[in-house]
Amino acid sequence: xAVGIKRALLRARGxxxxxxxxxxxxxxxxxxxxxxxxxWSAATVFNLFRNSYEPLVFALGVFxxxxxxxxxxxxxxxxxxAGYSVAILIGxxxxxxxxxxxxxxxxxxxxxxxxxxALVVAAFRLPVLxxxxxxxxxxxxxxxxxxxxxxxxxxxxxxQSFGNSYLVTVRTPSGQVAGLQTLVIPVALxxxxxxxxxxYTVLGRGVYAVGGGxxxxxxxxxxxxxxxxxxxxxxxLLAGFAGMIHVSLIGFADPQDLVGNELIVIxxxxxxxxxxxxxxxxxxGTVLGVLLLELIQYALITLxxxxxxxxxxxxxxxxAGMVLxxxxxxxxxxxxxxxxxxxxxxxxx
Amino acid sequence: xxxSLSRFTMALRTEHSAAPVIAATVIVFVLFSLMxxxxxxxxVNMQSIGYQMPETALxxxxxxxxMVVAGIDLSVVAIADLAGVAMVQYYETAGGVDAxxxxxxxxxxxxxxxxxxxxxxxxxxxxxxxxxxxxxxxATMELYGGLAIAWTGGxxxxxxxxxxQELGYAAPWGxxxxxxxxxxxxxLVAVLLNASRFGIRSILVGxxxxxxELSGVREPRVQLGVYTxxxxxxxxxxxxxxxxxxxxxxxxxxxxxxxxxxxxxxxGVxxxxxxGTVLGVTLSAFVxxMIQSGFVALNFxxxxxxxxxxxxxxxxxxxxxxxxxxxxxxxxxxxRRRKEGGESHATSPGAEETASVSGPGS
Numbered sequence: 001x002a003v004g005i006k007r008a009l010l011r012a013r014g015x016x017x018x019x020x021x022x023x024x025x026x027x028x029x030x031x032x033x034x035x036x037x038x039x040w041s042a043a044t045v046f047n048l049f050r051n052s053y054e055p056l057v058f059a060l061g062v063f064x065x066x067x068x069x070x071x072x073x074x075x076x077x078x079x080x081x082a083g084y085s086v087a088i089l090i091g092x093x094x095x096x097x098x099x100x101x102x103x104x105x106x107x108x109x110x111x112x113x114x115x116x117x118a119l120v121v122a123a124f125r126l127p128v129l130x131x132x133x134x135x136x137x138x139x140x141x142x143x144x145x146x147x148x149x150x151x152x153x154x155x156x157x158x159x160q161s162f163g164n165s166y167l168v169t170v171r172t173p174s175g176q177v178a179g180l181q182t183l184v185i186p187v188a189l190x191x192x193x194x195x196x197x198x199x200y201t202v203l204g205r206g207v208y209a210v211g212g213g214x215x216x217x218x219x220x221x222x223x224x225x226x227x228x229x230x231x232x233x234x235x236x237l238l239a240g241f242a243g244m245i246h247v248s249l250i251g252f253a254d255p256q257d258l259v260g261n262e263l264i265v266i267x268x269x270x271x272x273x274x275x276x277x278x279x280x281x282x283x284x285g286t287v288l289g290v291l292l293l294e295l296i297q298y299a300l301i302t303l304x305x306x307x308x309x310x311x312x313x314x315x316x317x318x319x320a321g322m323v324l325x326x327x328x329x330x331x332x333x334x335x336x337x338x339x340x341x342x343x344x345x346x347x348x349x
Numbered sequence: 350x351x352x353s354l355s356r357f358t359m360a361l362r363t364e365h366s367a368a369p370v371i372a373a374t375v376i377v378f379v380l381f382s383l384m385x386x387x388x389x390x391x392x393v394n395m396q397s398i399g400y401q402m403p404e405t406a407l408x409x410x411x412x413x414x415x416m417v418v419a420g421i422d423l424s425v426v427a428i429a430d431l432a433g434v435a436m437v438q439y440y441e442t443a444g445g446v447d448a449x450x451x452x453x454x455x456x457x458x459x460x461x462x463x464x465x466x467x468x469x470x471x472x473x474x475x476x477x478x479x480x481x482x483x484x485x486x487x488a489t490m491e492l493y494g495g496l497a498i499a500w501t502g503g504x505x506x507x508x509x510x511x512x513x514q515e516l517g518y519a520a521p522w523g524x525x526x527x528x529x530x531x532x533x534x535x536x537l538v539a540v541l542l543n544a545s546r547f548g549i550r551s552i553l554v555g556x557x558x559x560x561x562e563l564s565g566v567r568e569p570r571v572q573l574g575v576y577t578x579x580x581x582x583x584x585x586x587x588x589x590x591x592x593x594x595x596x597x598x599x600x601x602x603x604x605x606x607x608x609x610x611x612x613x614x615x616x617g618v619x620x621x622x623x624x625g626t627v628l629g630v631t632l633s634a635f636v637x638x639m640i641q642s643g644f645v646a647l648n649f650x651x652x653x654x655x656x657x658x659x660x661x662x663x664x665x666x667x668x669x670x671x672x673x674x675x676x677x678x679x680x681x682x683x684x685r686r687r688k689e690g691g692e693s694h695a696t697s698p699g700a701e702e703t704a705s706v707s708g709p710g711s
Contacts, residue, residue, distance in 0.1 A: 071483075123667070124663070125670060126663070127620060133611055133614070136607070137656060137657075137660070138655075140652070141653055141654070144652030145652045145656065149652060267484075306499075309495065311491045311492070311495025311498060313495070315489065315492030315494075318484075319489065322474075322480050322484055322485065322488060
């Protein structure tokens with residue numbers, strides 16, 4: 001009996017401590033709600049979702065690159081590059097059609113920039129962090145010099161109304177309208193799709209295999225180069241899509257936007273249980289990680305704590321979470337450390 | 350000439366070296382001097398670089414130290430801001446702009462103490478609790494930066510004593526004070542890294558933690574020392590921030606963190622640990638500052654600087670990686686030639702011989 005309970009608990013904890021993140025979310029919701037009962041409402045959920053769509057799609061891309069053992073810091077640059085370029089194309093009348101077209105074009109631009117990342121990584125065999133630090137600068141520089149540096153706010157009505165198209169709406173006691181946006185469908189589909197591909201296809205298992213050990217994956221018959229290229233392209237595509245979400249939700253395109261907030265998305269993904277050395281993590285954990293970080297910020301508003309304390313709260317919770325996560329490696333630290341060494345030296349040689 | 354050239358390519362071929370960044374420094378300097386001979390290679394321009402460069406170079410040194418032990422310190426900018434805020438908070442309560450000499454010295458000591466303290470916390474998290482460096486410093490970056498913002502509530506603190514402000518613009522004998530501070534710090538770090546027991550231990554821990562452990566190096570202590578030093582350097586950068594902007598801004602220089610990583614990596618520092626170069630970091634900070642001011646001199650679009658910064662990072666590292674004989678890309682360009690080579694080998698007389706020899710035996 002006791003064994004059964006223990007097994008159930010271990011199972012709920014998840015392979016990468018996703019359960020712990022889920023538990024943190026539940027505790028936080030209960031605690032904040034105890035202080036302010038209006039926190040327990042559909043409006044909170046809807047607002048939380050609204051804040052999470054864009055970081056979540058970015059986080060999916062970051063997660064994929066993290067799975068193959070690389071840290072991508074160029075995603076925000078790709079996102080705003082794609083979103084702003086689409087806004088410019090629309091403004092110049094080169095791009096007509098509906099919302100679908102805009103998102104497709106943005107994703108396509110993102111895919112091309114992701115392919116550029118893949119090319120540089122493959123050609124020079126440099127670590128992903130270094131390459132994306134470089135390409136991030138290149139993307140932003142090219143965007144601001146060649147494409148434009150001014151605000152675009154005359155976006156077509158289909159984009160303007162996009163942020164306000166709801167599946168369900170509720171009215172909060174204070175009279176504001178909060179709703180579940182239509183956007184939840186494509187974002188949820190993306191998450192499910194990535195999760196299915198990672199879990200049930202040869203390609204997906206290959207991504208985990210490459211992250212677990214490149215040489216091992218190669219000997220097991222996976223085409224390492226193709227898998228890596230694929231991952232960078234998909235990460236770029238997701239970043240482009242997220243950039244378009246950003247532009248359409250705020251209703252204007254600012255080319256100097258986004259870039260500089262990379263680390264918080266990476267933190268969310270890592271918090272969701274993905275290992276920065278690759279091969280570990282899940283889509284579910286990533287979703288929970290993003291939701292937790294957004295929840296913290298939202299809870300601070302509810303608790304009327306000045307927003308200047310945002311970073312302290314996030315940093316403190318991150319730190320607390322990491323100390324808990326360390327238990328996961330426990331005695332195996334030394335082997336873990338050795339693995340890191342071989343990984344990193346393998347990547348730079 | 351030929352010999353020195355071959356020595357240079359040899360230097361490029363060794364796994365880690367500052368050679369690519371030295372070459373980049375010379376090329377960038379000559380290039381801009383030729384393109385803008387009246388503006389670029391002048392004393393005024395070099396002076397302005399001397400004011401700009403030290404703060405990012407100090408942060409680059411701090412990141413380099415953490416990379417030597419195979420870690421990374423993302424909290425350097427946050428520590429610099431927090432140290433600056435702590436210093437000016439003290440001045441606001443003790444005299445403001447007209448603070449006396451004693452007060453100023455105490456303020457500087459407070460800033461250094463904050464830097465060392467924050468660094469020690471990083472070192473304990475990474476060395477004792479065994480949290481991966483990039484994650485621990487990501488969290489403390491939020492925490493320290495957040496504390497700076499929460500302490501002031503957002504706005505900048507302006508009551509900076511005059512002598513501290515002078516740090517930002519004084520130039521005795523034509524040499525900017527920030528540059529002097531930087532040179533002193535750089536020499537200290539170079540001595541620490543290359544000529545002290547602590548430095549040798551750090552390099553060993555970064556190069557091979559297992560071997561270091563077996564040789565009796567206590568890794569947690571090394572980590573503690575390295576991150577404390579990194580925090581101290583960051584707080585010096587924080588003092589220069591305050592001097593140059595005549596204020597303590599809690600979220601100053603948010604873009605500097607990735608710049609500091611770029612500086613360290615461009616210098617040839619291996620993020621996997623075991624190699625650091627003070628000269629390389631100094632030169633790479635210098636190269637980036639030169640490009641920035643060169644673009645101003647040439648009236649280029651300022652945004653292009655960001656692209657140039659990214660491009661030069663990839664270019665320099667790619668040249669280094671190619672020079673080391675890592676030429677996998679050739680296979681992509683000419684897969685055919687490689688295949689033909691393989692076939693010719695198979696039909697060579699030697700191959701036939703071995704085939705015939707092994708034939709009967711099997």
